[in-house]
Amino acid sequence: MRFLSGFVFAIVVAAIVALGVAYSGIVNVTARGADSAPVAWFLATAKRQSVMRQAAAEATPPASNDLKLGFRLYNETCVYCHGGPGKDPVDFGKGLMPEPPYLADTVAGWSPGQLYWIVRNGIRMTGMPSFADTHSEDELRAVVAFIQRLPGMTPEQYAEYERGQ
Numbered sequence: 001m002r003f004l005s006g007f008v009f010a011i012v013v014a015a016i017v018a019l020g021v022a023y024s025g026i027v028n029v030t031a032r033g034a035d036s037a038p039v040a041w042f043l044a045t046a047k048r049q050s051v052m053r054q055a056a057a058e059a060t061p062p063a064s065n066d067l068k069l070g071f072r073l074y075n076e077t078c079v080y081c082h083g084g085p086g087k088d089p090v091d092f093g094k095g096l097m098p099e100p101p102y103l104a105d106t107v108a109g110w111s112p113g114q115l116y117w118i119v120r121n122g123i124r125m126t127g128m129p130s131f132a133d134t135h136s137e138d139e140l141r142a143v144v145a146f147i148q149r150l151p152g153m154t155p156e157q158y159a160e161y162e163r164g165q
């Protein structure tokens with residue numbers, strides 16, 4: 001009984017502290033500057049573990065080889081935030097927090113199914129949108145195939161895709 005009342009007391013105190021923190025305004029919601037190391041670790045770990053868990057629960061659609069379609073979508077939709085070989089992100093991509101990663105440097109850390117999950121579902125409270133309601137499965141498979149080609153792609157090769165549209 002004493003244990004139970006102690007437990008309830010701890011929950012009530014935690015709830016009051018959480019309310020106090022929310023109402024005090026001390027949580028700085030600016031999109032400028034970096035997170036502190038513990039917050040950055042927490043968010044990065046929660047994201048990775050969440051994507052791994054959610055993607056594992058869904059079947060990965062077959063790989064696409066429609067790189068032309070994948071490029072078109074990337075260049076119309078993603079490049080503004082993520083940039084590309086020879087292309088900087090635009091102003092709003094540069095001002096986001098967390099900053100959209102340069103995908104050529106990060107895609108190798110994700111499986112095709114995880115990349116598909118991210119592009120389909122987005123990542124809440126970052127700038128990464130969900131494309132599930134605006135793009136077909138074929139389009140999303142194609143853009144996933146294209147981003148997997150980004151590592152090592154030169155600006156000339158990217159421009160070549162642009163000319164071939």
Ligand code: HEC
Pocket residue numbers: 047073074077078079080081082093096097098099100101103106107115118119123126127128129131143144147
């Ligand atoms: C409005 C800006 C924006 C657009 C448009 C956008 N993204 Fe993102 N994307 C982000 C941000 C911000 C993150 C980082 C999220 C984080 O750090 O948790 C991200 C993360 C990702 C990741 C995970 C990368 C990693 O290593 O963490 C992938 C993959 C990705 N985006 C693919 C795409 C693709 C493909 C498109 C186009 C179909 C796209 N994004 C369009 C902002 C954007």
